[in-house]
Amino acid sequence: MGRVEGKVAFITGAARGQGRSHAIRLAQEGADIIAIDACEDQPNIPYPGATEADLAETVRLVEALDRRIIATKADVRDFAALKAAVGDGVAQLGRLDIVSANAGIGVDPRLTEDVPEEVWTDMLDVNLSGVWRAAKAAIPHMKAAGNGGSIVLTSSAAGLRAYANASAYVSAKHGVVGLMRTLALELAPHMIRVNSIHPTQVDTDMIQNEATYRLFRPDLEHPTREDFAPASQTMNALPIPWVEAIDISNAVLFLASDEARYITGVTLSVDAGSNIK
Amino acid sequence: MGRVEGKVAFVSGAARGQGRSHALRLAQEGADIIAIDIEGQIDSVPYGMSTPEDMAETVRQIEALDRRIIATKADVRDFDAVKAAVDDGVAQLGRLDIVSANAGIFSFGESDVLDEQHWQDMLDVNLTGVWHVAKATIPHLKAAGGGSMILTSSDAGLKGMANIPHYVAAKHGVVGLMRTLALELAPHYIRVNTLNPTTVNTDMIKNAATYALFAPDLPTAEQTLENIQPRFTAMNALPIPWVEPVDISNALLFLASDEARYVTGVALPVDAGWLLK
Numbered sequence: 001m002g003r004v005e006g007k008v009a010f011i012t013g014a015a016r017g018q019g020r021s022h023a024i025r026l027a028q029e030g031a032d033i034i035a036i037d038a039c040e041d042q043p044n045i046p047y048p049g050a051t052e053a054d055l056a057e058t059v060r061l062v063e064a065l066d067r068r069i070i071a072t073k074a075d076v077r078d079f080a081a082l083k084a085a086v087g088d089g090v091a092q093l094g095r096l097d098i099v100s101a102n103a104g105i106g107v108d109p110r111l112t113e114d115v116p117e118e119v120w121t122d123m124l125d126v127n128l129s130g131v132w133r134a135a136k137a138a139i140p141h142m143k144a145a146g147n148g149g150s151i152v153l154t155s156s157a158a159g160l161r162a163y164a165n166a167s168a169y170v171s172a173k174h175g176v177v178g179l180m181r182t183l184a185l186e187l188a189p190h191m192i193r194v195n196s197i198h199p200t201q202v203d204t205d206m207i208q209n210e211a212t213y214r215l216f217r218p219d220l221e222h223p224t225r226e227d228f229a230p231a232s233q234t235m236n237a238l239p240i241p242w243v244e245a246i247d248i249s250n251a252v253l254f255l256a257s258d259e260a261r262y263i264t265g266v267t268l269s270v271d272a273g274s275n276i277k
Numbered sequence: 278m279g280r281v282e283g284k285v286a287f288v289s290g291a292a293r294g295q296g297r298s299h300a301l302r303l304a305q306e307g308a309d310i311i312a313i314d315i316e317g318q319i320d321s322v323p324y325g326m327s328t329p330e331d332m333a334e335t336v337r338q339i340e341a342l343d344r345r346i347i348a349t350k351a352d353v354r355d356f357d358a359v360k361a362a363v364d365d366g367v368a369q370l371g372r373l374d375i376v377s378a379n380a381g382i383f384s385f386g387e388s389d390v391l392d393e394q395h396w397q398d399m400l401d402v403n404l405t406g407v408w409h410v411a412k413a414t415i416p417h418l419k420a421a422g423g424g425s426m427i428l429t430s431s432d433a434g435l436k437g438m439a440n441i442p443h444y445v446a447a448k449h450g451v452v453g454l455m456r457t458l459a460l461e462l463a464p465h466y467i468r469v470n471t472l473n474p475t476t477v478n479t480d481m482i483k484n485a486a487t488y489a490l491f492a493p494d495l496p497t498a499e500q501t502l503e504n505i506q507p508r509f510t511a512m513n514a515l516p517i518p519w520v521e522p523v524d525i526s527n528a529l530l531f532l533a534s535d536e537a538r539y540v541t542g543v544a545l546p547v548d549a550g551w552l553l554k
Contacts, residue, residue, distance in 0.1 A: 181553055188514035188550050200539075237463035243539045250536035259527035262475075262520045265553040269543050273463050276456050276542035 002030025003257045008093045010034040010086055012076055012134050013103030015050035017204035018154065020058045021245035022100050022252050027067040029253060031098065034089030035059070036082065038075040038103070042126070044119045045105050046211030068093060076103045076130030082137040096141040098256040099151040101134040106206035109215040112167040120168045127172035132179055135194075139187070148191030150256045153180045154248075155196040157235075157271045165215060177267055184265035193264035195255050200271035201232050201242040237273025279307025280534045285370045287311040287363060289353055289410050290380030292327035294479035295429065297335045298522035299377050299529050304344040306530060308375065311366030312336075313351040313359065315380070321398045322382045323486035345370060353380045353406030360413040373417035375533040376426040378410040383481045385490050388442040396443045403447035404454070411458055415467070423466030425533045428455050429525075430471040432548045440490060452544055459542035468541035470532050475548035476509050476519040514550025 009026045013019035014035035023033045035058060041049040055071050062069040070092050072085035090096050104127045108119055131153050142149040158166060159173035177196055184194040201207050208225060216231035217223035229241040251270045254260055269275050286303045290296035291312035300310045316329045332348050339346040347369050349362035367373050381403045384395050407428050418424035433441065434448030452471055459469040476482055488500040491508050509518035528547045531537055546552055 184550055185514055185553050188553075189516055191515060193515070193550075237460055238466065238468070238539060238541060239464055240539065247536075247539050251540070254531045254536070259524075259531070260547075262515060262517065262524050262549045263528070263545075263547050264515060264550040265548075266546050268540075268545065270537075270540050271542075272539045273459055273468075273542040276459055 002028070003253060003259065004098065005030030007031045007097035008034065008090070008095050009098035009100060009256065010089065010096060010134070010138055011100040011102055012036050012130070014058050014071070015039055015054035016058070017206065018202060018245045018248050019100070019102045020054075020061070021249045022102060023058055023069070024061050024065070025246065025249035025253050026098065026256065027062045027065045027069070029257075030067070032067050032093045033062050033069040034086060034093065034096070035069055035071040036074040036085045039073045040075070042105050042122070044108055044122055046108050047106065047205050047209035076133055077125050079133045079137065082133050086137045086141065090141045095145050095147070096138060097147060097149045099134060099138045099149070100154070100252055101131040101151070102154045103130055103134070104154060106212070107166045107169045107215070109165040109211065111165060115168055123168035124172050124175070127169065128175040128179070131176050135179070135183055139192070142192050143190050149193070150260070151183065151187075151192065151194045152252050152255050153194070153196040155180070155198050155267070157198050157200050157269065157274045159196065159198055160267060160269070160275055180267070181265055188264060193260070195263060195266045195268060197248060197251050197255070198267055198269040198271055198275070199243060199248050200236055200274040202248060203242045203244050207232070207242065235274045235277070236271070237277055240272055243270060243272060279305070280530060280536070281375065282307030284308045284374035285311065285367070285372050286375035286377060286533065287366065287373060287410070287414055288377040288379055289313050289359075289406070291335055291348070292316060292331035293335070294481065295477060295522045295525050296377070296379045297338070298526045299379060300335055300346070301338055301342070302523065302526035302530050303375065303533065304339045304342045304346075309344050309370045310339055310346040311363060311370065311373070312346055312348040313353075313362045315352045316350045319382060319398055319402070321384050321395045323384055324480060324484035326382070353409050354401045356409045356412065359409050363413045363417065367417050372421050373414060374421055374424045376410065376414045376418070376424070377429070377529060378407040378426070379429045380406055381429060383444060383487070385440045385444070387440055391443060399443035400447050403444065404450040407451050408454060411454070415462070418462075418467045419465050424468070425537070426458065426462070426467060426469045427529050427532050428469070428471045430455070430473050430544065432473050432475050432546060432551050434471065434473055435544060435546070435552060455544070456542055463541060468532075468537070470541060470543045470545060472525055472528055473544050473546040473548060474520060474525050475513055475551040477525060478519045478521050482519065512551050512554070513548070514553050517549055520547060520549060
């Protein structure tokens with residue numbers, strides 16, 4: 001029997017990267033999936049966005065596990081679209097137990113005084129307000145079912161400490177912690193648990209791009225993944241440059257499962273010790 | 278295949294309560310066990326501590342799962358005894374991968390009236406005893422090329438609580454010790470984390486002395502579990518009075534397993550949201 005057998009999980013940003021990994025890991029353990037992704041390039045972000053082909057691949061991978069998945073192209077900046085996608089998914093799959101508010105955009109590195117208004121606003125709109133909208137869309141279904149549930153918000157190591165040249169990202173991810181704690185208090189009487197996850201660098205497109213390489217290796221004209229690795233490793237206590245998406249998924253699975261039935265209000269770092277350095 | 282299949286775990290305070298539950302949960306998932314407990318009384322502790330019969334029952338339950346267990350009567354205040362038990366267990370079981378520094382005591386008294394013996398016993402067991410366990414096991418974990426050490430702290434390791442200054446100080450100290458160990462051992466791929474439980478349903482809280490602590494306003498005859506229960510519930514965000522030992526064990530299993538291979542330096546509350554309140 002799977003560790004989340006018979007449950008239904010809603011995942012934002014599910015087309016690729018961590019979100020796809022979460023969908024697969026939860027499906028492996030018996031969950032059906034409601035998936036959304038913007039499937040578009042994001043403005044002011046120095047790497048390409050996910051595509052509809054990416055989301056279709058997530059669907060294929062979940063269905064290959066004999067689980068059901070309802071996937072919708074929807075942007076977390078659009079509450080009406082989110083609400084419709086969740087409502088449709090719950091109508092088809094019958095319930096909602098788990099929420100992974102995972103969708104997020106990465107850093108366009110700049111000093112705080114050089115951040116343009118629209119870059120700041122986009123960051124907060126996706127990485128903080130988008131998390132709130134995902135929760136807002138899901139909570140009525142979880143309350144109505146009366147089964148309790150588990151909401152996992154993806155923050156970051158940068159949700160608990162600062163990094164230079166990433167003030168909008170750091171601010172949004174800190175905001176996610178405040179939102180998590182508030183939701184955990186509000187939803188505790190309904191036995192709905194809310195926790196946040198705080199990854200160090202994860203080996204996905206969000207960090208594996210030239211802008212991030214340049215941020216970490218300003219000394220090189222054309223830094224590569226291999227040049228980036230030792231610089232990235234200096235963030236961590238464990239001698240590794242980054243973690244894999246599956247490591248975050250395993251933490252999401254733990255928090256989503258009944259093994260964590262009394263864990264709420266927690267900031268869970270999956271960060272190779274970056275927070276203690 | 279079990280989630281800690283083929284691994285060997287050391288558990289202090291394994292005769293009953295959380296320690297026994299940890300041993301059982303890890304054995305269910307494929308680990309062999311090295312167990313110690315004081316199997317005796319400390320005079321400043323206001324409830325009955327473990328007995329040789331308790332440890333015999335832990336051994337019986339582990340062996341019923343077809344796992345091996347090497348159990349030794351040893352007090353965590355006695356480093357030589359802890360070291361001998363660890364060395365003997367590793368000699369017989371072949372390796373060491375997981376350490377649960379779980380042994381602990383509870384007593385109480387306001388700071389200005391607490392006597393020297395209560396203070397010293399608490400620090401000796403709940404803080405120095407944890408260091409002794411770490412010190413005795415680290416050489417074996419280094420020899421194994423990695424591992425997971427889980428120190429049992431408490432929500433009282435992260436916030437203050439009246440009437441238990443020595444407990445709060447010792448459990449805070451465990452968090453500091455964990456963070457230091459996590460840094461020191463990261464180069465060896467040894468991860469170190471704490472568990473920070475709320476009230477757990479064990480003999481440590483289910484005793485007349487604890488009832489009196491939580492209901493000083495009631496006549497002795499009314500200081501019953503039934504009357505105390507709402508007061509425990511009021512401490513938590515989730516509407517429950519306490520968690521069960523298996524809830525702590527499930528969190529320990531996650532941290533012990535390879536699913537948490539990059540989780541280190543983390544204080545993980547299993548506290549029904551107590552810290553939020």
